[in-house]
Amino acid sequence: MGARELSGRDVLVRSVRGQARRCAAGAALGCVHQLGEALVPVLVGVVVDQAVAGRDGGRLTVWLVVLAVVYVCLSWSFRLGAKAGERAAEESAHTLRLAVLRRVLDARGGAEEGRLPGELANVATEDAKRVGAVAMALMSGAWAVAGITVSAVALLVMSVPLGLIVLLGTPVLLWLGHLLGKPLERRSEAEQDRAAQAAGAAADLVAGLxxxxxxxxxxxAVERYRRASRVSLAATLRAARAQSWQTGLVLALTGGFIALIALVGGRLALDGSLSLGQLVSAVGLALFLLGPLETFAWVNAELAQGRASAGRIAQVLATGPAVAGGDEQVPSPVRGELRLRDVRLDALAGLDLDVPAGRLTGLAVTDPACAEALLSCLGRERDPESGSVELDGVPLPRLDPAQLRGAVLVAAHDAALFDGSVAANVAPWEEEPAGGAADAPTVRAMAAAHADEVVRSLPHGAATGVGEGGRYLSGGQRQRVLLARALRAGPPVLVVHDPTTAVDAVTEAAIAAGLRDFRRGRTTLVVTNSPALLAVTDRVVLLDAGRVAAEGTHADLVRTSPAYRSAVLA
Amino acid sequence: MTPYDTPAGPPPQGGGTPHTAPDTAPDAAPDADRALLPTATPARTRAVVRQLVRPHRGLVVAGFATMVLATGVGLLTQPLLGHIVDVVTAHRSPDALTWPVVGLAGVAAVQGLMTAVGLSLLSRLGETVLARLRELFVERALALPLERLEQAGSGDLSARVTRDVSRVADAVRGALPELTRSGLSIVLTLGALALLDWRFLLAALVAVPVQAHTARWYMTNAVPLYARERIATGAQQQQLLDTIGGARTVRAYRLQDGHTRRVTASSRAAVELTMRGVRLVLRFYGRLHIAEYAGLASVLVTGFLLVRSGAASVGTATAAALYFLGLFGPVNTALVLLDDAQSATAGLARLVGVVDEPAPPLPAQGAARALGEASVTLSGVSHAYVPGRPVLHGVDLHVRPGERVALVGTTGAGKTTLAKLVAGLHQPAAGRVAVGGAPPKESGGAVGLVTQEVHVFAGPLADDLRLARPDASEQDLRDALAAVGALGWAEALPEGLDTVVGSGGRALTPDRAQQLALARLLLADPPVVVLDEATAEAGSSGARVLDEAAERALHGRTALVVAHRLSQAAAADRVVVLSDGRVLEDGTHDRLLAAGGAYAALWHAWSGSRSPDPSPAPAPSPAPSPAPREPARD
Structure with a gap:
C-alpha cells in the first residue's frame, strides 16, 4: 500500500468498486422494481376510473393483465436485484475480513498493538459487514431515487399543483416527524443504555455463580439483582413511552397529510382538471412516496455507519509494522548462539547477554518486565530501542522475520492453543492425521513435556478437542500441551518462558528432566524463576535492574546470591 | 409507519430482511454427554406466562382496547376517501368536501393519540412481565445445585441468561407491539371490508390460502436454515477470535497459511449460508407477491361486478381497493415477524425451563454459620464422576477445629474433588463427609469455599465485597481489605472503594481479584474454609503477597488448603499427600521431610539446594521423577 496513508474512503471505494458489476446490476433491477411498485397504485386508480366507474368489462380484463405483467416484473426484478445486492455486500465483507486477517497475521506484526483480540475480531466481522452493506445501501439509494422520480413524473403529469404538494410535502412531513421525534429519540437511546444494564448484571452474576x-x-445477590432489575425496568418504560409517542406522532402527521391531499385533489377533481382515477392514484402515490423517502434516511444512516467502519478497517490495515523487516536468509546450518549487546527496552537497561550454542541456559529475573522485554526482542515482536541482538553473529533486524522464527522459537508463557485436537495442537503444521493419532515425534515431545499423562486422562486421547483457546483443558494440562508443541517444533534455538507455573510440583520436576533430555545438544533458554527448572540448567543468569546481576549454576547462586535466593525461593 | 409499511411489497433494504440475525454468541459446545437444562413444553410456557400476566389484567384490557380503538378509527380513512370519490363522481359542490376532509384530519389525530397511549400500555405490560421473569430466572439459576449446572455445562446457563433473555426482550420491545398492531389492522380491515360488502371480504380472502401456505413453507425451511446460519456465523466469529487472539502464536510457529485457510473456509461457509437465507427470503416475498396480486385482482373484479349491478358505489369500490392496498404492509410485517416471534418463543421456553427446575430454597445469608464444633471428618469416602472411573478411594481424614491441612499431589490425584466434597458441592459415592458432625450443605453452610475461579462482580468495589456481608460498614470493608493487603491499591483506585470494577469497569489483575476473594471470605466469616486457588505463579512476588493474605484470611478457622505451591504446604499444620485418590502420606511438614518419602523428594526438588538444615547435601541433583509413581490408570 503506497506511501499515502490508507483512508476509510479508500476502503469504501475499493470495496464498492470490487463489486461494481453486481452493484450496477442490482441498481438497475431495483429501479425496475421501484417503477413497478409505483405503478401499482396508479393502475388501481386506472382500473377504478376506466373499468369500474365506466362499467367496461373489456378494459377491466386488459388492465388486470397489465397489472399482472407489472407484478411479474416487480417481483422478479426485486428478487434478482436484491440477490445481486446481498451477494455484493457479503462478498466485499468476506474480502475485507481476509484483508484484516492477513494484516494481523503479518510476520512483522504491529496490528494488535493497543487493540484487544475481541476488538480486532469485531473489525473483521461487524465492521467488514457494515462496509459490505454500503454496496447494498448505495443500491437502495439508487432505487429510492428511481421510485421518487417515477412518482414525481406521474404526479406532475396528472396535475402540477397536486404533484408539487405531494413532492414538497412528503419531505417536509418526514422532516417534521424527525424534528419532533428527535428529543424523544435521544431520550430513548439514553434510557435503553440504562435498561441494558440489567441484562449485563444477570450475566455477571451467573458468571460468578x-x-x-x-x-x-x-x-x-438475588436481592441486589432485583433492585437493578427494577431500576432498569423504570428506564425501559420511559424509553418505551417515548417511542410510543413518536410512533403516534408520525401516524398523526401522515394522516393529516393525506387529508390535505384529499382536500386539494377533491377540489381539482371537481374542477375537472383531475380525473377520478388520478385522484385515487395521487393518494396511493403519496403513501408510496413515504417508502423511498424513508429509505433515504436509512441509506444515510447506513453510509454513516459504513464510513465509521471503513475508517476502523483502514486504521488496522494502515498500522505500521512492529519490527523492521529484513530479507536476509538465516545462515544455515544454524549454530544457535544468541548474543545481546547493550540492549535497552522498557526494563532492560543495557543488557549484555550471551546464550551459548548447544547448552541449556536458565534465566531468572527479579522483575517480570525484564523477561517480557527480552522475550519480545527475541521473538521479534518488538525491536530494542538501542543495542543489538544477534543470532550466530547476524543482527536479527537483517533477517527475514518469518524465517528467523523457524530458527529461534519463542514459546510464550501465554501462547494460544487453537480449537482442534491435542495432536493437531502439538503438531499444527502437519496435516491433521485421521483419527487424531499422533505421529512418533509428537509422541516423543508429549512424553518429554508430560503431556502424555494429559492425553491418557482425556476421553479420546490425543484426538480429544481442546476447545477454543484450550478451554476444555485445565491450566496445568494446557501448559504441558504448549510445551509439547514447542518441543515438537524442534527449532535450533528454543526460548521457553515459565512453562510450568500451573503445574503441580511433582509434575514440574518430571517436566524439568524431560525438557533437559529432549533438548540435549541444542540451544535452549528457559526464562523462569522456578527452582525445579533452574536446577536442571547448565548455567543460570540472574537479571536485576535490567542487567545481568549474577551468573553460575543454580546451586552456586543459591549459595552465594541473596538476590537470587529471594527471587527464586519464595 | 414502520420500515415495512411500504404500500406494496417488501422493503427494499437489505438491512431490514429478517435473515440477518447475527448471533455471535457461540452456541454451547454440542457435547454428547451433556445433560442440558430443561426446556419447558409449550403448554407449560403458556401457563407460566399467564401466571405472570395475571396481576396485570387491567393493563391487558386497557392496552388492547386502546389499540383496537386506534386501529378501528384509522380504518375510517378509506371510507372517508371513498366518500370524497363519491362527491366527485356526483359532481357536488366543493363544500361537500369539507366534512370528509375534517373527518380525515380528526381520524389522524385520534389515531395517533390512541396508538401512542395503546403502545405505551402494551410495552408497560410486556416489560413488567419480562422483568419479573428475568428476576425469577436469576433467583432460580442462583439456587440450582452446582452439580446440576456442571452436568449441563457452564455455557448453557450463561447462554440462556444472555442470548435467550435478549431475544425475548427484543421481541417484547419490537415484535410484540408490531404484531399486535398488524394483527389488529388485518382483522379490523377484513371486518371493514365485510362492512362495505361481505363479497369484498370473500374476494380479499382469496389471498389467504397462498399466504398461509407461504408462511408455513417459509417457517419449515427458515427455522433450520437460520439455526445453521447462526452456528456458522458463531463458528466464523469463534475462528477469528481463535486466530486473532493467538496471532503471536501464529507468527511464532509460522501458521499463517493454515489459519488463513481456516478463516477463509469458515467465512465462506457463513457467506454461503447467508446467501441461502437471502434466496429463501426472496422466494418468500415472490410468493407473497402472487398472493397480493390474486387478492387485489379479485377485489377489483368484485368492485367492478358490484358497481355494475348497482350493489355498490364507485366510492365503496375505491375504499375496498384502498383497504386491500393498506393490507400489504401489516401482512408483510406480520409474516416477517413470525420469525422473531418463533425465536423468542423458543427462548422463552428455555427461560421457563430453568424457572421450573426444582431447586432448594435459598438459605438466609450467614444463617448456618453457628456450628457446634468446626471439625471436618471424612470416613471411607470414595467418589467417581463417571461410574467406573473412581477419583477417590476410601479416604479417611479428620481435621480438628482450627487446624490447617494442606492437600498435596499431582493433577488428577483427587485434591480438588476432595475439596468439593467437603464444601458440599458433591455428595460422595460412598462413605461419609461431616462438617461439625453434619453433612455439609452446598451453600449458606458452615464452609466457605474459595476456588481457582476468580470473578470480580461488575459494579462498585464496595458492592462486590458486600455480597459476602450485606450489612458490612465501610470500616468493615476497609478492615477486610487491609487484612489481605489490598487496601493500598483499593484506595488508590480513581474513586476508591466506589470505583466500578469488573466487566464494563476497571479490570483487576488476577492477583488482585484473588485478594478480593479472600477479603470476601473474611467478611463472610465462615468457621470452616476450603481454599483451592491457583492464581499466583510460583516464585512470583504475587505468590508471597497472596500467601500472606491467605494466612490472615485463614487465621482462627478450620482450613483445608489445596496446595498449588509448596510454600502453602509448609505453612500448614499438617500435610496430606494424595496419590491416585488415596492418602499416601499424612503428617507435619517436618515429620514428612524427615521421613524421606514422596513429600520430601518433592520438597527437595522444589526448593533446590535449600534442603532443610539436617540434610548436609548441597544441591541434590533433581530427582528425575520424584513423583510417587502412579500405576497406569484403568
Missing part, C-alpha cells in the same frame, strides 16, 4: 455459592451469598 461459583464464587457466590462458595460464600453462600446467593440471597444477597
Amino acid at each position: 461459583r464464587v457466590l455459592k462458595g460464600l453462600g451469598a446467593q440471597q444477597a
